[in-house]
Amino acid sequence: xxxxxxxxxxxxxxxxxxxxxxxxxxxxxxxxxxxxxxxxxxxxxxxxxxxxxxxxxxxxxxxxxxxxxxxxxxxxxxxxxxxxxxxxxxxxxxxxxxxxxxxxxxxxxxxxxxxxxxxxxxxxxxxxxxxxxxxxxxxxxxxxxxxxxxxxxxxxxxxxxxxxxxxxxxxxxxxxxxxxxxxxxxxxxxxxxxxxxxxxxxxxxxxxxxxxxxxxxxxxxxxxxxxxxxxxxxxxxxxxxxxxxxxxxxxxxxxxxxxxxxxxxxxxxxxxxxxxxxxxxxxxxxxxxxxxxxxxxxxxxxxxxxxxxxxxxxxxxxxxxxxxxxxxxxxxxxxxxxxxxxxxxxxxxx
Amino acid sequence: xxxxxxxxxxxxxxxxxxxxxxxxxxxxxxxxxxxxxxxxxxxxxxxxxxxxxxxxxxxxxxxxxxxxxxxxxxxxxxxxxxxxxxxxxxxxxxxxxxxxxxxxxxxxxxxxxxxxxxxxxxxxxxxxxxxxxxxxxxxxxxxxxxxxxxxxxxxxxxxxxxxxxxxxxxxxxxxxxxxxxxxxxxxxxxxxxxxxxxxxxxxxxxxxxxxxxxxxxxxxxxxxxxxxxxxxxxxxxxxxxxxxxxxxxxxxxxxxxxxxxxxxxxxxxxxxxxxxxxxxxxxxxxxxxxxxxxxxxxxxxxxxxxxxxxxxxxxxxxxxxxxxxxxxxxxxxxxxxxxxxxxxxxxxxxxxxxxxxxxxxxxxxxxxxxxxxxxxxxxxxxxxxxxxxxxxxxxxxxxxxxxxxxxxxxxxxxxxxxxxxxxxxxxxxxxxxxxxxxxxxxxxxxxxxxxxxxxxxxxxxxxxxxxxxxxxxxxxxxxxxxxxxxxxxxxxxxxxxxxxxxxxxxxxxxxxxxxxxxxxxxxxxxxxxxxxxxxxxxxxxxxxxxxxxxxxxxxxxxxxxxxxxxxxxxxxxxxxxxxxxxxxxxxxxxxxxxxxxxxxxxxxxxxxxxx
Numbered sequence: 001x002x003x004x005x006x007x008x009x010x011x012x013x014x015x016x017x018x019x020x021x022x023x024x025x026x027x028x029x030x031x032x033x034x035x036x037x038x039x040x041x042x043x044x045x046x047x048x049x050x051x052x053x054x055x056x057x058x059x060x061x062x063x064x065x066x067x068x069x070x071x072x073x074x075x076x077x078x079x080x081x082x083x084x085x086x087x088x089x090x091x092x093x094x095x096x097x098x099x100x101x102x103x104x105x106x107x108x109x110x111x112x113x114x115x116x117x118x119x120x121x122x123x124x125x126x127x128x129x130x131x132x133x134x135x136x137x138x139x140x141x142x143x144x145x146x147x148x149x150x151x152x153x154x155x156x157x158x159x160x161x162x163x164x165x166x167x168x169x170x171x172x173x174x175x176x177x178x179x180x181x182x183x184x185x186x187x188x189x190x191x192x193x194x195x196x197x198x199x200x201x202x203x204x205x206x207x208x209x210x211x212x213x214x215x216x217x218x219x220x221x222x223x224x225x226x227x228x229x230x231x232x233x234x235x236x237x238x239x240x241x242x243x244x245x246x247x248x249x250x251x252x253x254x255x256x257x258x259x260x261x262x263x264x265x266x267x268x269x270x271x272x273x274x275x276x277x278x279x280x281x282x283x284x285x286x287x288x289x290x291x292x293x294x295x296x297x298x299x300x301x302x303x304x305x306x307x308x309x310x311x312x313x314x315x316x317x318x319x320x321x322x323x324x325x326x327x328x329x330x331x332x333x334x335x336x337x338x339x340x341x342x343x344x345x346x347x348x349x350x
Numbered sequence: 351x352x353x354x355x356x357x358x359x360x361x362x363x364x365x366x367x368x369x370x371x372x373x374x375x376x377x378x379x380x381x382x383x384x385x386x387x388x389x390x391x392x393x394x395x396x397x398x399x400x401x402x403x404x405x406x407x408x409x410x411x412x413x414x415x416x417x418x419x420x421x422x423x424x425x426x427x428x429x430x431x432x433x434x435x436x437x438x439x440x441x442x443x444x445x446x447x448x449x450x451x452x453x454x455x456x457x458x459x460x461x462x463x464x465x466x467x468x469x470x471x472x473x474x475x476x477x478x479x480x481x482x483x484x485x486x487x488x489x490x491x492x493x494x495x496x497x498x499x500x501x502x503x504x505x506x507x508x509x510x511x512x513x514x515x516x517x518x519x520x521x522x523x524x525x526x527x528x529x530x531x532x533x534x535x536x537x538x539x540x541x542x543x544x545x546x547x548x549x550x551x552x553x554x555x556x557x558x559x560x561x562x563x564x565x566x567x568x569x570x571x572x573x574x575x576x577x578x579x580x581x582x583x584x585x586x587x588x589x590x591x592x593x594x595x596x597x598x599x600x601x602x603x604x605x606x607x608x609x610x611x612x613x614x615x616x617x618x619x620x621x622x623x624x625x626x627x628x629x630x631x632x633x634x635x636x637x638x639x640x641x642x643x644x645x646x647x648x649x650x651x652x653x654x655x656x657x658x659x660x661x662x663x664x665x666x667x668x669x670x671x672x673x674x675x676x677x678x679x680x681x682x683x684x685x686x687x688x689x690x691x692x693x694x695x696x697x698x699x700x701x702x703x704x705x706x707x708x709x710x711x712x713x714x715x716x717x718x719x720x721x722x723x724x725x726x727x728x729x730x731x732x733x734x735x736x737x738x739x740x741x742x743x744x745x746x747x748x749x750x751x752x753x754x755x756x757x758x759x760x761x762x763x764x765x766x767x768x769x770x771x772x773x774x775x776x777x778x779x780x781x782x783x784x785x786x787x788x789x790x791x792x793x794x795x796x797x798x799x800x801x802x803x804x805x806x807x808x809x810x811x812x813x814x815x816x817x818x819x820x821x822x823x824x825x826x827x828x829x830x831x832x833x834x835x836x837x838x839x840x841x842x843x844x845x846x847x848x849x850x851x852x853x854x855x856x857x858x859x860x861x862x863x864x865x866x867x868x869x870x871x872x873x874x875x876x877x878x879x880x881x882x883x884x885x886x887x888x889x890x891x892x893x894x895x896x897x898x899x900x901x902x903x904x905x906x907x908x909x910x911x912x913x914x915x916x917x918x919x920x921x922x923x924x925x926x927x928x929x930x931x932x933x934x935x936x937x938x939x940x941x942x943x944x945x946x947x948x949x950x951x952x953x954x955x956x957x958x959x960x961x
Contacts, residue, residue: 046896047598047945048904073555077599099601115601119643138642140649296808317806319864320899342897 030088031106033065038105038348039301039312039324040092041341042079049076049094050341051108058326058336066092066101069108076101083348084124084131086152090348091131093121100124100133102155105350117148117157126152127172127195134167134179135160142166142186147177147193161198165189173214173237182208185225192240203240205233211258211267218243220278222258222267230255232265234278246276249285257302261329266309268299273309273327289332291325303347304329312344386451386485386674390702392712393734393748395782395793395831397477397848410543411435411467411475415495417872417887417913419477420829420850421445424865424942425465428949429547430561430596431607433464437479438797439825439854439866440492441804444754444774448496450571450585450615452632453487457654457682458689460489460757466591466609470524470541471569473499479829480797481752481778484718484730485676485700488755491776491801499571499585501535502528509961516931516954520545536572547596549949552939558596558949560604565591579622585615594644598945608639608648624666632658652686654758674702682758689762696722696755712736725756728775746782751775756817760805766815774819776801790834799825823863827852840880847873861900865943867892869908881919888912896944909940911948917956929956 029035036055043049050064062068066076078096085091090105091114098119102112124133129152137144145167146160166187169180177193181202189202190209205221207228212221217237224230229250234243248255252269259266265276271294272287289309291298297314300322304310309327322344326335397419412433415421425433434442447454447462455462469475476496486494507529514522524541544564550557569587576582594606612635620627634656639648660678667673676699683693700718707713713735720727732750739745756771778799785792804821832847849871854863862868869892876885893908895901917929930953937951 046943048896075599078602094599097597097599097602099599118601119603138646138649140642315898316808317898320897321901 029106031104031108032069033108034106034350036060036350037310038083038090038350039340039344040080040083040346040348041322042081042343042345044318044342045078045096047075047078048342049078049080051076051080051092052340052344054338058338061338061340063341065108066103066110070110074110081121082123082346084126085348086126086131089152091124093124093133095120095122095136100131100150112155114150114155114157117150117160119146121148122167123169124150125170125172125177127175127177129153130158130195132161132170132172132177132193132195134163134170136167145181147179161193161200163191163193163200165191165202167191169211171212171214173219176237178212178214178219180209180212180221182210182223184208185227190219190221190235201240203235203242205235205242206231206245209233210256213258213260215260215278218278220258220260220265222255224248224253224255224269226254229253230269232258232267232276232278232283244281246278246280246283248283251285252283256299259302259304261304266302266304268302268311271295271298273302273311273332289327293325295322297322297343301344301346303349305347305349308335310347312340312347314343314345318343386483386702390483390485390674390704390714390716392704393714393736393746393782394478394480394482394780395746395784395795395829397831399475399477400473410465411469411495412464414469414475415464415477417889418846418848418874419872420479420831420848420870421477421493421495422852422865422867422870422891423464425946426596426943427547427558427561427941427946428549429465429545429563430558430593430946431465434461435464435495436866437493438799438827438850439823439852439863440799440801443757444489444491444776444801446486446488446490446494448486448490448494449587449613450498451630452613452615452634452658453489454611454613454634455489456636456757457656457684458636458638458652458686458758460754460760462495463609465563465593466565466589466611467497468541468543468565468567468589470522470543471499471539471567471587471589472497473537473571479795480748480780481750481776481799482732482734482748482780484716484732484750484752485702487698488753488773491752491754491774491778491799499537499539499569501530501537501571501573501583503530503532503535503573503575505531509959511959511961512956514954514956516933517952518546518549518949520547520954533575534573536570538571539569540567541569542566549952551947552937552950554947558947559600560594560602560606561596563591563593565589565609567591579620581617581619581621583615583617583619585617586613588612596946603642604644606641606644608641610637611635626664628660628662630658630660630662632656632660634658648687650687652684652689652758654682654684656680656682670706672702672704674704676700676702684758684762686758688764689758689767692758692762694722694724696720696724696727710738720755724761724769725771725773727755727773728753742786744784746784747780748782749777749779751777754805756805760817763815763817766807766817768816768818771805771817772803772819774801774803774805789836791832793829793831795829795831797825797827797829801825822857823854824857825852825854827854842876842878844876845874847871856898859898861898862895864895864898867894867908882916883918884914884916886912886914891940891942904944906941906944909938910936911938911940912936925958925960927956927958927960929958930954931956 033053039052041050053062053065077094077099080094092101100114120136122134131150133148145163149158166181167179179191181187181189192201206223208225209221209223219235221233229248232246255269257268271291273289275288295316300314301312307329312324314322323339443460479493510526512524522543526539547561567589573583589611592608615632617630637653640650642649658680662676664674680696685691698720702716704714715733718730734748736746754774780797782795801823803819807817828851830849834845836843854866871890874887889911893905896904912935913933915931920926941947
């Protein structure tokens with residue numbers, strides 16, 4: 001631990017020195033953890049959550065940067081689920097601790113926290129000076145989920161918005177919030193919330209909508225239960241009309257992680273990564289990449305960014321550190337494989 | 351050497367009654383609830399913890415075994431959450447807890463939570479490492495812990511009142527009534543334990559939040575002598591407890607558990623010239639509630655009612671040969687938030703045999719078969735020999751096949767249970783050496799064990815999570831136990847020590863199982879002089895892995911913990927005793943689970959009245 005800290009100090013010091021030499025270079029790092037990839041590791045039921053930093057050139061990998069910067073006495077809490085950003089702040093949502101830890105996204109120094117108004121918080125999005133964070137509330141009730149509304153200046157939660165359906169992933173488009181309402185095999189709706197009047201509209205999309213993204217006025221929603229084939233539903237944002245669906249081959253079970261990049265939809269099903277045209281009617285089981293992973297936790301995190309495809313693999317028993325695989329977006333070739341922390345569940349880009 | 355010198359040098363000590371002959375030894379054998387433990391454990395070593403040892407340890411069975419045996423315990427800090435105990439690198443579900451001869455592991459999850467057993471409720475607790483015998487049923491793979499209370503015939507009346515107050519507002523109260531006549535005997539204990547348990551973590555700005563607990567109980571052991579050859583016994587206990595689950599960070603959702611257990615056992619014993627016949631009927635009730643959020647009703651709960659009928663016939667074929675046949679039937683009916691309504695019936699038959707060929711050479715053997723519709727049950731067997739070539743040395747050899755049956759959770763959990771599970775089963779052998787020199791006994795035991803069909807819950811393709819018989823484990827190791835008593839004039843010294851070396855590997859990965867220390871050692875020293883007594887307890891626990899790939903970065907460091915106490919008796923016919931105990935005297939930082947520190951130095955005061 002002490003040696004790690006020394007190394008960290010050396011690296012941090014050299015980065016600072018390096019940054020002093022530059023002029024007005026727009027790539028000049030804004031902190032030790034700029035120009036790189038952040039991997040969120042959720043840890044287990046006894047803790048062990050961490051954030052791994054990987055430099056863009058993949059040459060520097062540093063585990064548990066949050067503890068390295070903030071010390072052993074400050075913790076992210078149990079099960080950090082996701083991170084959202086506002087300016088130079090990163091908001092790390094820990095669902096097991098009803099906590100959002102606010103750090104400088106480049107230095108990872110803790111600058112604040114939100115510890116009230118949250119009950120099993122999951123994902124967040126920022127709009128108009130406020131963060132909207134989904135909360136599962138009691139696991140046993142699918143109808144008590146809510147959106148916490150957090151003032152980003154004071155870091156306090158205002159009146160929550162009840163969703164009356166499950167609330168998981170959340171995006172914002174034109175002042176409206178789109179919330180996926182699926183989890184494993186349950187839930188059927190995408191909830192649309194008008195931030196100006198907090199009115200909630202439910203759109204029925206099918207079993208377990210688990211990820212969603214907007215592109216050119218259309219919302220793409222990936223639906224799939226853990227034991228059945230999935231589909232992608234297209235919704236026109238202007239009038240919430242269902243435009244159509246892309247069905248999946250029956251062998252593509254437990255599809256997750258919809259991500260739209262460079263005009264294509266990427267998603268995972270088990271150990272395989274798929275790349276499809278958004279307007280296909282039927283997605284055949286012809287993966288772009290077969291990771292070959294035998295872990296049940298392959299695809300626990302996934303992202304496509306700047307020419308690379310990132311996929312996280314939790315250890316099969318979830319009692320050891322996981323790793324990530326990086327592939328070329330161009331040809332699907334494996335670029336690198338990097339060990340990270342316990343239960344890697346998401347990628348974020350600085 | 352004067353007492354003062356001894357004290358100043360060693361810091362050590364006793365209880366005047368510390369090794370006073372425990373009541374049970376003088377007892378007529380028929381009164382003992384767990385007859386097989388005495389009759390058929392000749393080829394294994396047993397540690398017996400009696401009333402005085404129990405009194406020195408904080409209320410829970412977890413704390414007792416941590417300091418007095420090679421059993422390894424993990425819990426979420428002091429007295430918090432679930433305490434899992436394991437022997438020889440096995441799991442908590444491979445550890446049987448036996449109450450007056452009846453296995454009381456939960457039908458729901460297959461283990462006993464050692465924080466729900468208050469040691470205040472028993473006169474004697476015995477610890478037996480290894481499978482060895484077939485009679486304790488499911489879970490007796492790594493070893494078994496035996497809880498007993500024994501009524502004594504003969505005119506007597508003794509009342510004991512004890513109160514303990516300690517750091518973190520920890521309070522323990524116990525009233526014990528022990529009375530009897532030639533015909534009738536009762537041993538009744540009422541207790542209440544509670545603690546705010548809000549200690550500061552050593553060298554940290556954090557503290558143990560939401561760790562408070564309380565439990566109360568009544569335990570009764572009674573016997574009625576119908577005639578010289580016929581006895582009726584009743585054992586009963588009720589436990590009611592609530593434990594909050596400590597938080598990792600201050601904003602975690604606060605949760606708690608409630609447990610309610612009731613156990614009743616009636617036994618009719620008939621003693622003939624050559625036989626002993628026992629008919630037992632037991633009714634066990636277990637109930638738990640898990641509160642996902644303190645503000646709401648229990649979201650997870652289960653109740654299981656178990657009826658047990660048992661007939662046990664022991665026949666002395668000759669003075670040297672004993673044959674014991676046991677048949678029993680267990681019917682368990684469970685219902686709960688995640689296991690819906692299920693019942694299972696298990697019948698079994700066992701045959702035990704013991705032969706003393708000569709005073710130097712004994713052997714024993716047993717077989718047992720269960721019959722149930724719920725799973726395929728293997729034939730269990732055990733055999734052991736004891737050879738004593740010299741008066742100071744004996745060697746013991748024991749081998750057995752044991753098992754752990756699938757639990758209600760394993761079989762019926764939500765959409766995830768797996769009705770096709772097999773029991774976990776083990777093969778093991780051990781060789782023990784026992785040396786006795788005067789009042790010093792040393793036991794050295796080596797063992798080898800293979801466990802197969804270990805049940806593990808995995809995320810699956812046919813269900814979100816489901817249990818499968820997947821892992822195989824290979825374990826081997828050694829245990830050393832030392833007990834030594836010295837009397838020098840009126841000075842009395844007692845030393846107890848254990849050391850265990852345990853390798854327990856997943857056969858596929860060749861990695862040591864997580865939370866299994868390679869090394870564990872305990873040493874307890876007691877000193878007594880007239881009405882003064884003192885003791886020191888110490889524990890060393892080697893580092894443990896917390897990651898299945900044995901990544902050392904996450905290891906829990908080795909630790910040593912020392913407790914020390916003194917007490918003094920006032921009064922003549924009645925005894926008034928006052929005691930003081932310093933716990934974790936060296937202020938060690940330690941944890942048995944990742945991120946769950948134990949308290950630093952703390953203390954308690956005990957007042958005992960014996961009337």
